Amino acid sequence: MSLSMSLPSGPAALADRPEADTAGSDASWRRWADAMPDICLWLDPHSGRIIDCNRAMFGTLGYTRSEVCGWPLHAFAEPRNLELAADTWQQLARGGVLCDADCTVRARNGFEFAISATSHPVTDVDGRVIAALVVWRDITERRKREQALRARKRQLKSLAYELVTADSREAARSGQRLQNDVVALLARAQTRMRQLGKPDGATLGEIEDLLSRATIVARAQAALLSAGDPSDDTLQSAIERLARAVTREGPLIARVEGELPPTLELPLPMRSVLMRVLQELVLNARRHAQARQLWIRLQLEDDRLAIAVGDDGVGFDVTRLPASTDADGGSGLYSAEARMQAIGGRLVLQSRPGRGTRAVATVPVVAEPPPSTLS
Numbered sequence: 164m165s166l167s168m169s170l171p172s173g174p175a176a177l178a179d180r181p182e183a184d185t186a187g188s189d190a191s192w193r194r195w196a197d198a199m200p201d202i203c204l205w206l207d208p209h210s211g212r213i214i215d216c217n218r219a220m221f222g223t224l225g226y227t228r229s230e231v232c233g234w235p236l237h238a239f240a241e242p243r244n245l246e247l248a249a250d251t252w253q254q255l256a257r258g259g260v261l262c263d264a265d266c267t268v269r270a271r272n273g274f275e276f277a278i279s280a281t282s283h284p285v286t287d288v289d290g291r292v293i294a295a296l297v298v299w300r301d302i303t304e305r306r307k308r309e310q311a312l313r314a315r316k317r318q319l320k321s322l323a324y325e326l327v328t329a330d331s332r333e334a335a336r337s338g339q340r341l342q343n344d345v346v347a348l349l350a351r352a353q354t355r356m357r358q359l360g361k362p363d364g365a366t367l368g369e370i371e372d373l374l375s376r377a378t379i380v381a382r383a384q385a386a387l388l389s390a391g392d393p394s395d396d397t398l399q400s401a402i403e404r405l406a407r408a409v410t411r412e413g414p415l416i417a418r419v420e421g422e423l424p425p426t427l428e429l430p431l432p433m434r435s436v437l438m439r440v441l442q443e444l445v446l447n448a449r450r451h452a453q454a455r456q457l458w459i460r461l462q463l464e465d466d467r468l469a470i471a472v473g474d475d476g477v478g479f480d481v482t483r484l485p486a487s488t489d490a491d492g493g494s495g496l497y498s499a500e501a502r503m504q505a506i507g508g509r510l511v512l513q514s515r516p517g518r519g520t521r522a523v524a525t526v527p528v529v530a531e532p533p534p535s536t537l538s
Contacts, residue, residue, distance in 0.1 A: 468525065480514075507526065
């Protein structure tokens with residue numbers, strides 16, 4: 164895109180011009196430019212120096228036309244921004260085509276302004292480039308709102324991180340209580356039943372079978388709840404224990420594919436949430452998918468850990484996933500997605516009716532530090 168306007172042409176007339184000269188400019192163009200709220204700057208295409216500007220320069224930055232004439236464009240740059248956005252400033256000085264580039268400028272009074280910069284070459288009636296038009300739009304208030312929004316998001320992420328940390332700790336304690344109380348009572352009941360002898364072999368056998376199955380279920384649930392317990396040597400061992408617990412309970416057969424390096428370390432809250440999400444995926448496969456086989460694939464690539472959970476069950480329509488959950492009928496997958504987001508991870512579901520289900524949970528292993536703890 165090029166703009167055409169009546170400006171003096173020729174390198175000498177532009178480069179050596181000591182101050183703005185409006186005599187050769189079209190009067191209507193000047194009135195239009197001065198009425199614009201955005202700063203308009205015309206640059207010499209050879210030297211990149213300012214040859215003219217509109218009144219918004221004074222209204223925003225406090226400089227007059229005569230003052231800025233002959234200045235290089237980067238004279239307005241805030242020093243830190245000049246280094247961070249060096250390419251943008253160079254492109255603006257060359258008069259290249261640029262659209263909505265962010266930079267920071269300093270006003271006469273020392274205040275800093277966030278600017279959205281756009282530039283285009285200006286041609287005469289013969290198509291020769293005689294100047295570059297640079298337009299600066301003040302976006303200071305918008306940037307402040309964006310910064311406030313980012314700060315709010317960080318605060319919410321920190322709060323979410325605290326919540327999942329507390330939830331994970333409570334889950335581990337619940338698993339330990341289940342292991343200590345319920346499983347111990349069932350084991351004592353089995354022992355007592357054996358001490359009674361066999362007054363009715365069939366009835367006694369049925370009761371002992373029920374107790375045995377209840378013990379298996381209770382042990383499996385305790386193992387699932389405490390899957391993220393820090394007493395595990397590695398994340399690999401925790402996942403393998405999860406698979407063994409599900410297989411032992413039946414009828415689902417779970418297997419783990421892939422090896423994680425023993426040196427892999429995740430922050431405890433991240434590991435706990437990841438294990439809880441895997442637990443939710445496995446329990447959904449067992450309760451709702453009518454699956455017989457389930458696999459957990461582990462893969463570490465660069466700075467991300469990906470754990471895929473797949474089954475050969477009936478599948479479902481992902482677009483019709485229920486928004487509400489309950490103990491048996493709900494999927495709990497919305498909660499799992501929220502947990503993953505809270506630790507900087509992601510959960511992606513893939514499923515079709517009759518084609519099974521595949522879920523991939525990814526978390527960063529080398530990334531920005533976890534959100535700070537709220538006091």
